[in-house]
Amino acid sequence: MRKQWPVVFIAASLLAACTSDDGQQQATVAPPQPAVCNGPVVEISGADPVYEPLNATVNQDYQRDGKSYKIVQDLSRFSQTGLAAIYDAEPGSNLTASGETFDPMQLTAAHPTLPIPSYARITNLANGRMIVVRINDRGPYGNDRVISLSRAAADRLNTSNNTKVRIDPIIVAQDGTLSGPGMACTTVAKQTYALPARPDLSGGMGSVSSAPVAATPQNDVLPVSNDTLKSDDATGAPVSSSGFLGAPTTLASGVLESSEPAPAPVAAPVTAPAPVTAPAAEPAAQQPAATPAPAANASGGFVVQVGAVSDQGRAQQYQQRLSQQFGVPGRVEQNGAVWRIQLGPFASKAQASALQQRLQSEAQLQSFIAVTK
Numbered sequence: 001m002r003k004q005w006p007v008v009f010i011a012a013s014l015l016a017a018c019t020s021d022d023g024q025q026q027a028t029v030a031p032p033q034p035a036v037c038n039g040p041v042v043e044i045s046g047a048d049p050v051y052e053p054l055n056a057t058v059n060q061d062y063q064r065d066g067k068s069y070k071i072v073q074d075l076s077r078f079s080q081t082g083l084a085a086i087y088d089a090e091p092g093s094n095l096t097a098s099g100e101t102f103d104p105m106q107l108t109a110a111h112p113t114l115p116i117p118s119y120a121r122i123t124n125l126a127n128g129r130m131i132v133v134r135i136n137d138r139g140p141y142g143n144d145r146v147i148s149l150s151r152a153a154a155d156r157l158n159t160s161n162n163t164k165v166r167i168d169p170i171i172v173a174q175d176g177t178l179s180g181p182g183m184a185c186t187t188v189a190k191q192t193y194a195l196p197a198r199p200d201l202s203g204g205m206g207s208v209s210s211a212p213v214a215a216t217p218q219n220d221v222l223p224v225s226n227d228t229l230k231s232d233d234a235t236g237a238p239v240s241s242s243g244f245l246g247a248p249t250t251l252a253s254g255v256l257e258s259s260e261p262a263p264a265p266v267a268a269p270v271t272a273p274a275p276v277t278a279p280a281a282e283p284a285a286q287q288p289a290a291t292p293a294p295a296a297n298a299s300g301g302f303v304v305q306v307g308a309v310s311d312q313g314r315a316q317q318y319q320q321r322l323s324q325q326f327g328v329p330g331r332v333e334q335n336g337a338v339w340r341i342q343l344g345p346f347a348s349k350a351q352a353s354a355l356q357q358r359l360q361s362e363a364q365l366q367s368f369i370a371v372t373k
Contacts, residue, residue, distance in 0.1 A: 037184050037185040038185070039185050040185065041185050041186065041187060042130070042185060042186060042187075043186075043187045043188075043189050044121065044130045044131060044132060044186055044187075044188060044189065045131065045132070045188075045189040045364050046107050046131035046132030046133060046153075046156070046188075046364070047106075047107040047108070047119060047131075047132045047133055047134040048132075048188070048190075049119040049132060049134075049170050049172045049178055049188060050172060050176070051172045051173065051174050051175075051176060052117045052172075054115050054116065054117070054118075055097075055098050055099075055116050055117065058097045058098060058116045058138065059071050059115055059116060064141060065141065065142070069112050069113050070113060071113050071114075071115060072113050072114055072115065072169075075114075075115070075118070075169040075171050075180050075181075076169075076171065076179070076180055076181065078114075078167075078169055078181065079166065079167065079168050079169075079181050080146055080147075080166070080167040081125070081146075081164065081165070081166045081167070082144075082145065082146030082147070082164065082165070083144060083145050083146065083161075083162060083163065083164055083165075084122070084145060084146070084147050084148070084149050084154070084159055084161075084163055084164075084165040085140050085143065085145040085147070085148040085149070085161055086148070086149055086150075086151060086154045086159070086160070086161055087102075087104070087110060087137075087139075087148045087149065087150055087151070088104065088151055088314070089102055089104065096108075096110070096136045096137035097110075097116055097136070097137045097138040098116050098117060098136045098137065100136055102137070103150070104150050104151035104152060105150070105151070105152045105318075105321060106134075106150055106152060107131060107132070107133050107134065107150065107152055107153045107156070108133055108134050108135070108136050108137070108150045108153065109122070109133040109134070109135055109136075109137070109147050109148060109149050109150065109153060110135070110136075110137035110138055110139035110140065110147065110148040111135050111137075111138070111139070111146075111147050111148075111167070112138060112139065112140070112141070114135045114167075114169065115135070116135055116136055116137070116138070117134055117135060117136050118134075118135045118169060118170075118172075119132055119133070119134055119135065119169070119170040119172060119182070120132070120133055120135060120167050120168060120169045120170060120182055121167075121168045121169075121170060121181075121182035121183075121186060122147070122149070122153065122157060122165050122166070122167060123165060123166045123168070124157040124158060124159055124163060124165055125163075125164045125165060125166060126163055126164065127157075127158060129156070129157045129158060130157075130186070131153060131156050131157060132170065132182070132188060133149065133150075133153050145161075146165075146167065147165065147167055151314075151318075155307060155309075168180070168181040168182035168184070169181060169182055170182035170183060170188075171183075301344065301345035301346055301347055301371075301372050302344060302345060302346045302347075302348065302349050302351070302352040302369055302370070302371060302372065303331075303342040303343065303344035303345050303346070303352070303369070303370050303372055304342065304343045304344055304346075304352050304355050304356055304359070304367050304368070304369055304370075305340055305341065305342045305343075305367060305368055305369075305370050306318075306322065306341050306342070306343065306359065306365055306366075306367045307340075307341045308335065308338040308339065308340045308341065309338060309339055309341070310337060310338050310339070311339070312332065312334075312339050315332045315339035315340075315341050316332050316339075318341050319331065319332050319341045319342070319343075322341070322343060322363075323343065325363070326343070326355065326358060326359070326362075328343050328344065328355060329343070329344065329345075330342060330343045330344070331344075342370070343355060344372075345372050349369060352369045353369070356369065
């Protein structure tokens with residue numbers, strides 16, 4: 001009986017060795033933990049997370065500058081906080097680790113160990129802004145940064161090279177469902193809308209007594225609705241909506257409202273015969289009231305401002321890219337220590353509002369309308 005103790009001791013030691021390994025094996029085989037939300041759910045925009053197979057050539061553990069890097073295998077247990085760098089290379093000058101051409105205007109990022117491609121929610125801990133980025137490159141190296149953001153992502157978060165951020169991965173399943181730490185208290189904004197379901201005609205020619213059953217919207221995909229389209233100006237943006245597009249509500253700080261006169265107090269045409277019988281002094285008093293509207297438009301026009309940066313070269317590069325993408329003229333205007341990036345000018349506010357809608361829907365860019373001098 002005593003001779004069996006060494007055997008039992010050896011077996012117990014081997015069992016302990018198989019399950020320890022600094023907890024790495026336990027973290028690998030444990031089931032993923034669901035994202036926990038203890039606050040209100042917010043909607044964020046950015047890159048649209050879609051399922052993509054991993055790139056086998058860049059998802060192997062590697063060494064660089066004498067340091068070993070292990071690719072994250074369990075995204076459900078990963079979260080990181082640290083300083084973010086800004087990758088400011090010229091468009092098309094480099095290839096990313098995934099083999100794609102680098103584009104600073106895309107919402108992408110480089111990370112040393114997150115899988116490629118993958119998605120993550122980036123939070124600016126200084127101002128609370130959040131966006132979704134697509135990880136498609138490796139880095140940073142040789143500094144104390146934990147992630148490198150494209151210029152577009154950095155501008156959306158309003159980060160600098162000394163901004164602290166938090167990285168929370170988003171797991172995309174093959175069926176498109178999203179999970180992981182990046183989905184805690186978060187929904188990702190969708191830019192598409194589902195049309196109402198088609199009527200069921202399987203019963204023959206149909207019957208007037210049978211009404212089609214309304215389809216229930218799935219998740220955050222909503223049916224198209226025109227309930228909010230109540231604008232008095234058919235060429236402009238909906239005045240009953242909120243946000244930048246001609247909103248009647250209080251505008252956010254830094255948003256300029258056009259000085260265009262309101263359309264309600266329009267005076268009667270001066271060619272009408274009725275004012276002829278009035279005294280000579282009365283037409284003279286009415287004449288200035290009818291002239292401000294043409295004078296305001298003749299003084300310049302309207303421009304759509306999409307941002308302001310401290311570097312003139314980067315501002316011109318950004319303006320030229322947006323002008324080419326949306327087919328409109330643009331300019332860079334200095335204002336103290338910053339350079340304003342503006343598109344236009346346009347002859348009417350309706351044209352500027354139409355470009356605002358395109359910037360929001362096609363590039364998720366916020367902007368405001370300003371009157372040129």
